[in-house]
Amino acid sequence: MKHYGKKLISMLLTLLAVSFLVFAAFEIIPGDPALSKLGDNATPEAIAALRAEMGLDRPFIVRYLDWLLDCLKGNLGESYSYHMPVSQMIGDKLPITLTMTILSMLLTVAVSVPVGLLLSKYAYSKLDRAGYVANQFLMSIPSFFLGILLTWFFGLILKWFTPGGFVSYKKDFGGFLGYLILPSVAIAIPKCAMSVKLLRSAILTEADKDYVRTAYSRGNSTMEVLYRHVLKNAMIPLVTFWGMAVADTIAGSIVVEQVFNIPGIGRILLTSISHRDYPVVEAIILLIAFVVVLMNFIVDLLYRKLDPRMRRE
């Protein structure tokens, strides 16, 4: 348990550091929310008035501490652009990006594990070699490009779905899920290819080890050896990768959401950065950082589940 306590503290410190860095970054990079909002109508007086209204006339450290204190009280502030509470905005958008992440992870796991097992079973055969080539190919296509191809093929040629026909989950959940399938596929394909490669090589490495021979000599069948012993060990690199993939999907939603015109977290982040909408950017980056540390934490938990040796420390 002491281990988890330590982990938790380091998680909080990471988040604190991230929040400070984001605040500091906006202090350094050029641009100002008041100027951004006023554009070429800006006069020094108007900028000053708006900065005061936004509370930007206070010193940097005061603003940061104020924000941090509000944050701890659960108040993330109000968006400069939309005049809505940031928590409400994120609450509305998070289900969209999260659904896409979950769908793509389900796809990745559901496809990559059977394919990986199949390829390692027929290792060095013609099938395996074909699989290797396909894998290399799919791994190297960026998600956004796949997204454009998929939209063009399924949307404009086959007309299976309407490009840009996103419907809100509040209006029509079925339609919402339906629209997110293609983006999820676009995200899942490169990740799937990577997972297959990892699983195949991990199984082949493990299969050469002594404990496998021992397991066989005790009279286990191939299936038993695979599921009871080899797979458990082979899953470790895969679980690590999947943990990273979840964080990567949320952070990378900026690009895929842009391609498929999905109004999720990534889109809000992108536009908020360009408008210097600090409260929103700060909250979303913190959220992404939180997902990253949370996934690390979960992966750590899973290691211990998969490999009892790690529990003794």
Place this chain on the structure above:
Amino acid sequence: MKKGVRFLLAGLLTTMAVALSGCGGDKTGGTSSDQITTGTSGQEETTAVAGTSGQEETTAVAGTTGSITIGIPQDLEDGLDPHKVTAAGTREILFNIYEGLVKYDENGDLKAAVAESYEISNDGLVYTFTLRDGVKFHDGSDVTAEDVIYSINRCKEGDAPLEPEFTKISNIEKKDDKTIEITLSEADAQFLAACTSAVLPASNADPEHNVIGTGPYKYVGRVPQESITLEAFDAYWGEKAHIKDITLKVLANPDALVMELKGGSVDMIARITDTQAAELAGSDFVVLEGAMNLVQALYLNNAVAPFDDVRVRQALCYATDPQEVMDFVSGGKGFEIGSSMFPTFGKYYDESLNHVYDQDLEKAKALLAEAGYPDGFSFSITVPSNYQQHVSTAEVLVEQYKKIGVTAEIKLVEWNSWLEDVYMGRNFESTVIGVDASVLTAPALLSRFTSDAKNNFINFNSADYDAKYAEAIATADDAKATALYKDCLQILADDAANVYIQDLPTFVALNKKYSGYKFYPLYVQDFASLYIVE
């Protein structure tokens, strides 16, 4: 400058945009010429080319009915308070929700709106507005003289008044329930245009969240980065809107616009490029062509060497061929300009100024030699990277200036940096940008070039210009004032204040199920004129 508009349109995925539209880059729209309706010099003359299902021949379905989904390139990111928003992309939408005492029509003329009529005293100091009967706010209440006075006062108070023109009001008085008399401290030809400023109900303490206007459409709701919904206002005082429900869909990805249109999830997009227009050939869409109404130029910082020498500026003008820029940037479309005035503003636009500097490389070299740069010089062009058409323009200019031995280097900056360093800080050598007019008056375009103007970011300094301009705004006689403004434009051209290039073309894609789109000579979208084709 259309803040935000082409900013997001180009987006952060510009690199991607270039890669993907590369294949269509050399299509000059020739394939779709049967679809594009061409205006000759101005937008008002836009007519349908024979043989297509033109706009003008159709009739509307009677009554207020149906719905339309209109794609907009960015969300209304600076809010919904009509007195506080500044982004052109926001103002053009709010045009449908709010009205002032007067409002612009599609010819750019001011017509009475919330006011039924107005009178201006001979000395230009007293404006008497008579309110229209039966004008209602979207919440159902009547517009009263108190509401009008409240709205004007809201814009004139404080250290940073929301409408600077209103600070010239010395007295505002309610004569009776329907009459308001406004007295100015000095005559001001721009005052009436400022009266397009929205009338809000005095009872509404929070216009940002509680959107109540008097326009043909009322605000229903919004989801950030997703959509904004409007509904026709059934108690509108004037001609009611034809289409009942409007969904404004935020289309953040400029590369997906054509796909969205063809896929049928969007019925209209007001600003597409000539390449996108060409891709729509043979589809269910009519493409209409108009102008963006801005002055695109290579703006030169007149205060820094070598641009403090008029001969150097003139040399650049002689080295520039606007037609080549238009060919490259917008498939040969676009409207050449020779000074700070765009063609749709016909009253002041003088076509002859386009020929002050017809391309003449020998003359350019001679002027450079005379100014002490026989071997040319180097300078930088700072361009906001989000405006693809300005970046492309700069690229063509770089090539053109090589021919006279001048080396230009393009410096791409983010929009916010541009605002801070170039526009506010005036820390630049040259920049390519489009400057627009927020209201349709000559001073909206010309006041910035007076030597003490706060927004004179090019540091233009001409005593002659200052004198002419001061005389123009003080002149009550319109014909005289017009002549003086034209003199100002002549000075800008003769002094080569900037290298003037063009007013950029813009294209509207509209599904053939709809018709009635109207171009305005300023940056607005009039949704009330759209109708469903019977």
